Each structure stands twice: as structure tokens, then as C-alpha cells.
Amino acid sequence: MREHIIEVIRQIEKDNDIKILFACESGSRAWGFPSKDSDYDVRFIYIHKSNWYLSIDQGRDVIEIPSRDPISIPIHPLLDLSGWELTKALRLFRKSNPPLLEWLRSSIVYYQSYSTIDKIKVLDKNIFSPISCLYHYLNMAKGNFRDYLQGNEVRIKKYFYVLRPILAAKWIEKYNSIPPIEFQELLEDILIPGELKESILTLLKRKIAGEELNLEPRIDVINEYLTREIEHLEAYTKGLKLEIPDPTRELDQLFRNTLSEVWN
Incomplete structure (x- = not known):
């Protein structure tokens, strides 16, 4: 299945003209208690080319396969993939979004490219709420x-x-x-x-x-x-009252650096 998942990831990149930065397992398989018929819940983070971000209208920032978005190759019936565009992921990261933090700690990583995810992991202790x-x-x-x-x-x-x-x-x-x-x-x-x-x-x-x-x-x-x-x-x-430093400037720079690293 891993080889098939990598094949699907590559095809998503081609079909959508994007680059995937990270893909992991997020469901019961990652939690350590899959059933024999458990889905493969693959979650990924991706980035568009710079022109996608230079538009007066914001585009859709989620890809969901096969539930909402097509793909040009057949995929296994137990395979479910969902991805967040990088700026969406970073906004959620800024809010200490638990599903995203879990993705970053998944013991089943299918794919990782470029330096972005490693840099995010360095920041997560500071943004944790x-x-x-x-x-x-x-x-x-x-x-x-x-x-x-x-x-x-x-x-x-x-x-x-x-x-x-x-x-x-x-x-x-x-x-x-x-x-x-x-x-x-x-x-x-x-x-x-x-x-x-x-x-x-x-x-x-x-x-x-x-x-x-x-x-x-x-x-x-x-x-x-x-x-x-x-x-x-x-x-x-x-009873908890904690203030977390605003990481927006760091995350803005991380996004810009990623855009340059991936597409230049």
C-alpha cells in the first residue's frame, strides 16, 4: 500500500500543479489500533505556485480525494486522502490545532520533501497552547x-x-x-x-x-x-490562563522561504 500511496501523491501533484511537502497516516493506524478493514487516512500539506497566492480571490485551500476531488488514476477503495494548503496549515498551526500537531507526530510518514516540516517542528513547542x-x-x-x-x-x-x-x-x-x-x-x-x-x-x-x-x-x-x-x-x-507569543511573523517568513525553496 505504501508504494500505491506514493504513486497517488505524485499524481495529485501533477493533476493540481502543486508540490506536496508532507504526507502521513492520521487515523486508527497511526493511533496503533487499526481493524482489518480500517481505511488508510492519509493527510498531507501542499503548496501552490506563487501566482496562486497573487490573486484577488482566495482559492480553495483543501484537497479531498476521492470524496470531493477527482484524480486521474484508480485508487485503492480503502484509501482516503485529505490535504491542507500551506498557508491554511500555518494559520491552524498558529492556533495550536491538535489534528495538525498529531500529523507532525505521526509514526507513519509516507512522504516528506524540502525543509518546511522540519522547521515547523522546531517551532511547535513555542506555539503549543x-x-x-x-x-x-x-x-x-x-x-x-x-x-x-x-x-x-x-x-x-x-x-x-x-x-x-x-x-x-x-x-x-x-x-x-x-x-x-x-x-x-x-x-x-x-x-x-x-x-x-x-x-x-x-x-x-x-x-x-x-x-x-x-x-x-x-x-x-x-x-x-x-x-x-x-x-x-x-x-x-x-482554570487555565496562559498567553502564547504571536508567531505570525516567523510563520509568514517560513511561508515565503518555502515558496522560494520549492519553486525557484
Whole structure:
């Protein structure tokens, strides 16, 4: 699949007259718990030629294949690609956008070219906003917990989509730093040995083994933990007040340097 993904990346560049700077895995495969039929969720950052930026009308700054944009070669049915144009990515980076920060920490990198991504990674500790990231992970956890885990029977696989953001938020509370992307690394660091951790590890083994984790009786020890931590993290986040230096001038220069490096 990796070779096919590289082939698709090259074709996206040709079809759209762009250069891709970075492409990685972002979904359950990057988190460390793919199912046998999990999509390949490839996310990328790209840059146009200079004339695209010298227009009175701003163009569309996202490429989504195959959901919204065509590509001139066949692609694997499990392959889903989405890319952000560089200035969009840098504006989101300035706001400490958690999905983008996760892309930069993905353990599965399919492609990287030019110096831009390495330079962004040097800056990310300075722009990291614990408040922004905590609210993102907390809202994700609350939404999934409310929608999927409230009945006597629940969609068991949805536990991971509540546990992962909760553990990421706990990492931020503990270390005041960007959390790792891998679920098991978060789990091992945040939770002490005991019934809760064993219950989660059992679910993780089942998911990685390819079991269909559909409707089953809810797991009370996990539900109780999630309820308690959501309440705690809401209170903790409301009490935070931090100011982050504005990195706009540095990011403007990074964009200009990239434009020159890629196209000159």
C-alpha cells in the first residue's frame, strides 16, 4: 500500500500543479489500533505556485480525494486522502490545532520533501497552547461519550474514541506538552495497573486481533472513569490562563522561504 500511496501523491501533484511537502497516516493506524478493514487516512500539506497566492480571490485551500476531488488514476477503495494548503496549515498551526500537531507526530510518514516540516517542528513547542488542545480533546471525548456510550449496550469500539482524547488531555495536564499520537503510549503513561487498565488492554487486544467490536454490554469501570475525568478536565481547563507569543511573523517568513525553496 505504501508504494500505491506514493504513486497517488505524485499524481495529485501533477493533476493540481502543486508540490506536496508532507504526507502521513492520521487515523486508527497511526493511533496503533487499526481493524482489518480500517481505511488508510492519509493527510498531507501542499503548496501552490506563487501566482496562486497573487490573486484577488482566495482559492480553495483543501484537497479531498476521492470524496470531493477527482484524480486521474484508480485508487485503492480503502484509501482516503485529505490535504491542507500551506498557508491554511500555518494559520491552524498558529492556533495550536491538535489534528495538525498529531500529523507532525505521526509514526507513519509516507512522504516528506524540502525543509518546511522540519522547521515547523522546531517551532511547535513555542506555539503549543494547552488550553486550545485541552478544549479540543475534551469536546471530542464529551461528544463521543454522549452519542455512543450511554445505553446498557454500547458500540464497544467507540470506547477508544473517548479514551484516546481523555488520555491525551491527561498527558497535557501532567506534562504541559503535546501528547504522543500512539494510544498505547498514552495508556501506559497515564493509567496505573489495575482493573481499569486491564479492561482497556483487553479491548485493545480484541480490536487489534480484528474482532468486530459492535454492540455489547457497557463496561462500567470504563464508563465511571470517563465520567469522572470529563468532570475533572472541564474544571481544570476552565482554570487555565496562559498567553502564547504571536508567531505570525516567523510563520509568514517560513511561508515565503518555502515558496522560494520549492519553486525557484
